[in-house]
Amino acid sequence: xxxxxxxxxxxxxxxxxxxxxxxxxxxxxxxxxxxxxxxxxxxxxxxxxxxxxxxxxxxxxxxxxxxxxxxxxxxxxxxxxxxxxxxxxxxxxxxxxxxxxxxxxxxxxxxxxxxxxxxxxxxxxxxxxxxxxxxxxxxxxxxxxxxxxxxxxxxxxxxxxxxxxxxxxxxxxxxxxxxxxxxxxxxxxxxxxxxxxxxxxxxxxxxxxxxxxxxxxxxxxxxxxxxxxxxxxxx
Ligand code: C5P
Numbered sequence: 582x583x584x585x586x587x588x589x590x591x592x593x594x595x596x597x598x599x600x601x602x603x604x605x606x607x608x609x610x611x612x613x614x615x616x617x618x619x620x621x622x623x624x625x626x627x628x629x630x631x632x633x634x635x636x637x638x639x640x641x642x643x644x645x646x647x648x649x650x651x652x653x654x655x656x657x658x659x660x661x662x663x664x665x666x667x668x669x670x671x672x673x674x675x676x677x678x679x680x681x682x683x684x685x686x687x688x689x690x691x692x693x694x695x696x697x698x699x700x701x702x703x704x705x706x707x708x709x710x711x712x713x714x715x716x717x718x719x720x721x722x723x724x725x726x727x728x729x730x731x732x733x734x735x736x737x738x739x740x741x742x743x744x745x746x747x748x749x750x751x752x753x754x755x756x757x758x759x760x761x762x763x764x765x766x767x768x769x770x771x772x773x774x775x776x777x778x779x780x781x782x783x784x785x786x787x788x789x790x791x792x793x794x795x796x797x798x799x800x801x802x803x804x805x806x807x808x809x810x811x812x813x814x815x816x
Contacts, residue, residue: 582606582661592618593631593777599661604652607662609635609773615796617709624795628658630806631775636660637814638743638774645742647735649770650762665762665771668724669704670713672736675756676744679780682756685712691787697740699733704760731768732761739770747781750812752790755780776809 584606585598592614597606609628614621632654639651652661675682678692682700701718702710713721718729736759747754757779760772772778776791783790790809794802 594773603664605662605664606655606659608659613792613795615792620796622795624806625803627806630810631773631777632658632660633810633814634775635773641746642739642742642770647739647742647770648767650764663764663769665764665769667760667762667771668728670718670723670732671702671704671710672732672759673700673702673756674736674740675700676740677753677755679755697737699736728768735770751784752812753782753784755782776806781809
């Protein structure tokens, strides 16, 4: 596969065309942003860690029946992915209260939910990714009813699989964000699954093992990405 021109550059990743119209190269950067891009920085080794972690988790999900855009890992910072058309809906699953949920509803951090909360956000930086419901998605034409149901069900299935895995490595999967895309008539899981898009707390201590260390200046940011890579992928 030959790497072609740059198709799109986001805050943490770059997409390149390839000589196969069905495939793209997803490059993971060390750049980090938070709070709608207000806070910017570099986390050395983040791209490498997020590529390795996403690869591992997409492969784990595939073994458990979840289809995604992931094709194969190409190098330290790059993976080949299917050329999906991203649906502009960010799906957030929450198992424990924290982050914007606590702010929005005035509740304390650390409440463990009996059933996961599923939230949808409109993926639009200019509008600051507003919260929306299923009716907004369908009536505003972002996805049809069938796609919206698939997205919700797949996200809950991903949660079950990932919770099982993270429990086994002594980590609580607090919450995470997923994106989906269309490819040849199918809805596929897309984007990445990494400490940039998930919150992980160490069981027992509740030590934060994700991008919150960067967001809130908690220190040991680079070390934490490396630690999560080792915990997930192994040495
Ligand atoms: O900030 P908030 O509490 O809504 O984030 C919920 C989850 O979604 C967190 O795991 C966060 O990392 C992820 N997220 C994301 N990209 C966004 C917003 C949230 O990956 N644009």
